[in-house]
Structures are given as structure tokens and as C-alpha cells.
Amino acid sequence: MVNIAANLTHIHTQIIEAKNNFASKGQRVELIAVSKTRTVAEIEQAIAAGQRHFGENYLQEALSKITQLAHQQDLVWHFIGPIQSNKTREIAGNFDWVHSVDRLKIAERLSQQRPVNLSPLNICIQINIDNEPTKSGVTLGNLLSLAVEINRLPRLHLRGLMAIPRPQRELTLQRQCFRRVRSALESLQRAGLLELDTLSMGMSDDFVAAIAEGATFIRLGTAIFGERV
Numbered sequence: 001m002v003n004i005a006a007n008l009t010h011i012h013t014q015i016i017e018a019k020n021n022f023a024s025k026g027q028r029v030e031l032i033a034v035s036k037t038r039t040v041a042e043i044e045q046a047i048a049a050g051q052r053h054f055g056e057n058y059l060q061e062a063l064s065k066i067t068q069l070a071h072q073q074d075l076v077w078h079f080i081g082p083i084q085s086n087k088t089r090e091i092a093g094n095f096d097w098v099h100s101v102d103r104l105k106i107a108e109r110l111s112q113q114r115p116v117n118l119s120p121l122n123i124c125i126q127i128n129i130d131n132e133p134t135k136s137g138v139t140l141g142n143l144l145s146l147a148v149e150i151n152r153l154p155r156l157h158l159r160g161l162m163a164i165p166r167p168q169r170e171l172t173l174q175r176q177c178f179r180r181v182r183s184a185l186e187s188l189q190r191a192g193l194l195e196l197d198t199l200s201m202g203m204s205d206d207f208v209a210a211i212a213e214g215a216t217f218i219r220l221g222t223a224i225f226g227e228r229v
């Protein structure tokens, strides 16, 4: 049986080691538990072990869990899956962060539909860092203009970038790719988007490399909850 609390403890040790070995000690690295396909009971085990940030990919599944866990006051919900335009209203109303914005039209809808009683919705632009034709995400060539336009939207708070690199086994190759994501963020900062402070990158198989290259959110599913069935 999977021991979620023990897995979380182990991951936190690995995060501290990665920060000590590679990154500046002051780097803020927040762990998002990717809970797609997991039950409320599994999420509750993670909560009991101190986990607060959760990432979901599928809206209907996520809404059901958010409702069932509404009594847990301090949870932070991250939407990390592909976004269809007919889903933006419920995403804008139920999540704290959206990591998978790659089109202006989606961003405009999220901004229009963010409820006035909530603070602006935190946004990461998803970039297609390996230029894979089947993957979502904006290309590096189109990133700056999209970021400038999203940054103007009143009910959104553009925070940074998200990427899902092509799987690589070697740490060096993993790091090369994450370094390109970080460079993309730095180029936006140099272009005047000074407030951007977020790099959402790193999953169960490559999060150490992502931390080494400055990740501020890592998104882990399998390492916490076991293999998805």
C-alpha cells in the first residue's frame, strides 16, 4: 500500500537536498500535489500530512473534490490541465491559480469571469519549450506579446511560466531544458514584466533538475500517491 505521508516526508527531504546542492538556499519551492484521478480520501491523507497545494487537470472531477473539501479552509487549488473556453467560468470561480493558459482568448474570459469578491486569479503561461506539435503551450516566439496582453487584464495576476518538457533521463539534459524556461522568464522580466516571480516546472521524474534551475512550484503526482491506474 502507498504511504502518502511517508512519501511526502521523503519528497520534502529531497527538496531540501536539491536546494542545498544546486540552488540558492533562500529559493522558495512550493510542492503542488497533483491529485488528478485520486480520491478525496487520498487527498485527505495528504492534507493530514500538512499538504495544502493541490493540482487538478479535469474540471468536473476537480469541482467535486473542491466541494467535498470546502471545510478545509486553507487549501490552494491549481488548475493545470488543458482549458476549453466553455470551462473558463467555473475555473475562474473555483481555483486560486491557473498554470495552463496559452491563448489570449482564454485569458480574457478568465479575467471577465473572475468573481469580484475574489482576489485576481494567479496565472502562469504554459510554454511549449520543446516545440512539440502535439503539446499545448505557446511557442517562445509568441510568448512576449501574449504575456504583455495578459498582463493588462484587470482580474488576472500574471505570475510566470509553466512548462512540461519532453521526458529525459539524464539530469544534465533535464536541466538544459528547464534552464531555457528560466531564460524565457528572465527575458520577460528584462522586457519590463518585473513582477513575474513564478516558475512552475518539475514533475515526479525531473523535479530535482527543475529545482536546480530555479523552480518555485514543482507538480508531483506519482511520487506522492503512487502510479495512476
Ligand SMILES: *Cc1c(COP(=O)(O)O)cnc(C)c1O
Pocket: 034, 036, 057, 080, 081, 164, 203, 204, 205, 219, 220, 221, 222, 223
Ligand atoms: C499529471 C501531471 C503532473 C504530475 O505528473 P507525475 O509524473 O505523476 O508527477 C504534473 N503536471 C501536469 C501538468 C500534469 O498533468
